[in-house]
Amino acid sequence: MRLILEKPFNVKQGKLYIEKVSCVELVENYGSPLYVTSLQALNSNINSYLNAFSKTNFDVKFLYAVKANNNLTIMRLIAKKGFGADVFSDGELYMALLAGFDRNYILFNGNSKSDEEIRMGVEAGVSFSVDSIDELNAIIRVAKELDRVVRIAFRVNPDISPETHPKIATGLKTSKFGIPWKDIKKAYEYAIKNKNLLVSGIHCHIGSQITDISPFVEAIKRMFDVAKEIEKLGVDIEFIDIGGGLGIDYEGKGAPTPSEFAEKIVPAFEMGLSSINSQPELWIEPGRSIVGNTTVLLTRVNAVKKAYKNFVAVDAGFNLLVRPAMYNAYHKVTVANKMDERESEIYTIVGPICESGDILAEDRKLPVVERGDIIAIFDVGAYGFSMSSQYNGRRRCAEVLVDNDRTYVIRERESYSDLVANQLLPVEFI
Numbered sequence: 456m457r458l459i460l461e462k463p464f465n466v467k468q469g470k471l472y473i474e475k476v477s478c479v480e481l482v483e484n485y486g487s488p489l490y491v492t493s494l495q496a497l498n499s500n501i502n503s504y505l506n507a508f509s510k511t512n513f514d515v516k517f518l519y520a521v522k523a524n525n526n527l528t529i530m531r532l533i534a535k536k537g538f539g540a541d542v543f544s545d546g547e548l549y550m551a552l553l554a555g556f557d558r559n560y561i562l563f564n565g566n567s568k569s570d571e572e573i574r575m576g577v578e579a580g581v582s583f584s585v586d587s588i589d590e591l592n593a594i595i596r597v598a599k600e601l602d603r604v605v606r607i608a609f610r611v612n613p614d615i616s617p618e619t620h621p622k623i624a625t626g627l628k629t630s631k632f633g634i635p636w637k638d639i640k641k642a643y644e645y646a647i648k649n650k651n652l653l654v655s656g657i658h659c660h661i662g663s664q665i666t667d668i669s670p671f672v673e674a675i676k677r678m679f680d681v682a683k684e685i686e687k688l689g690v691d692i693e694f695i696d697i698g699g700g701l702g703i704d705y706e707g708k709g710a711p712t713p714s715e716f717a718e719k720i721v722p723a724f725e726m727g728l729s730s731i732n733s734q735p736e737l738w739i740e741p742g743r744s745i746v747g748n749t750t751v752l753l754t755r756v757n758a759v760k761k762a763y764k765n766f767v768a769v770d771a772g773f774n775l776l777v778r779p780a781m782y783n784a785y786h787k788v789t790v791a792n793k794m795d796e797r798e799s800e801i802y803t804i805v806g807p808i809c810e811s812g813d814i815l816a817e818d819r820k821l822p823v824v825e826r827g828d829i830i831a832i833f834d835v836g837a838y839g840f841s842m843s844s845q846y847n848g849r850r851r852c853a854e855v856l857v858d859n860d861r862t863y864v865i866r867e868r869e870s871y872s873d874l875v876a877n878q879l880l881p882v883e884f885i
């Protein structure tokens with residue numbers, strides 16, 4: 456399959472460019488491997504969401520899912536566009552606050568929050584999506600102790616099965632997330648009695664990389680069924696949060712745009728609104744569809760070998776991009792310095808990690824590859840760097856942001872001392 460390049464990528468004199476910057480020069484200047492993000496692509500994704508929902512007759516708020524990409528500059532750029540944030544841990548909350556997300560629109564998600572995390576969230580004044588009654592009781596204890604009123608929603612398990620990888624489908628009845636929707640009324644009944652809680656939202660998230668919009672419509676219907684029930688308890692519903700999950704086009708097979716997404720879910724939300732008295736805002740938590748296609752991973756070829764297969768060994772592995780190894784995920788690849796050459800060979804691209812599962816791309820048709828070439832792996836802006844590790848003593852690489860012809864280092868490559876950071880060698884063992 457010949458690669459079809461879309462903005463911000465283009466080719467000049469046989470070399471891959473991101474906006475007006477050559478990927479080959481980027482590697483020469485900043486080293487390999489290298490994560491490179493296009494500001495133009497990021498802004499375009501953000502604006503697509505803002506435009507798609509600009510004409511609704513109800514309020515819509517976007518809470519960026521920080522887990523997808525928690526680079527501070529990238530988060531700051533998203534926060535400046537008026538997005539709130541979905542955070543899933545104390546660390547994500549810390550980073551989201553640092554990036555300047557509006558704390559009225561930070562939702563502390565998660566199915567297993569410690570007292571320490573709850574305390575941090577309550578002190579910061581953010582809202583909570585509560586995953587269990589155990590967690591609710593812990594929030595009540597902390598709120599009482601700090602004399603605070605905490606705004607909460609319950610995470611509803613809507614029992615909906617989107618077509619996606621089983622590891623990233625989260626709204627199934629068998630999933631660990633949320634309270635089964637049939638038990639949800641009891642949970643609200645219990646919560647509204649407490650004066651340290653402001654019970655004001657309903658939350659769900661059905662999964663990730665979803666390219667068929669109908670499960671979202673189904674989820675919205677379920678949320679309004681819940682809304683009708685809990686209104687009867689006297690709850691004024693301020694927000695209905697349908698989570699994130701809109702997929703992107705990894706394989707060139709197409710994926711709905713935010714405006715196609717809006718076309719289907721706005722009427723479903725309007726229909727729901729007509730069945731209740733409250734006027735909740737619609738909250739959406741996109742992650743992948745904001746950052747996924749903005750970023751490319753550049754990685755240099757260390758060896759080409761004919762064995763059982765034609766292997767191309769590069770300097771990035773599942774330490775820097777775990778999605779192929781973990782979910783069998785497909786990412787387009789190309790040879791960034793040979794864009795005009797004929798694709799004549801079939802190669803399997805593997806990383807430097809000491810595991811046979813360290814495969815980045817399997818059986819891809821590429822031009823003849825040699826040591827020193829630069830492979831570009833596309834669509835790595837979501838769950839790429841944020842899922843990276845130092846396995847095998849590999850330092851995490853640098854990240855660069857490109858804006859037209861300018862480049863900014865937004866994360867430096869780790870140093871060797873980062874590999875032993877926080878470790879102590881007791882004197883007895885020296």
Ligand code: LLP
Binds near residue numbers: 541625700744837
């Ligand atoms: N909200 C909640 C509560 C979530 O759990 C997630 C993702 C999102 C929003 C954002 O979903 P998105 O719009 O990015 O699909 N590591 C996997 C994806 C895990 C998603 C976890 N939750 C991957 O690389 O495909």
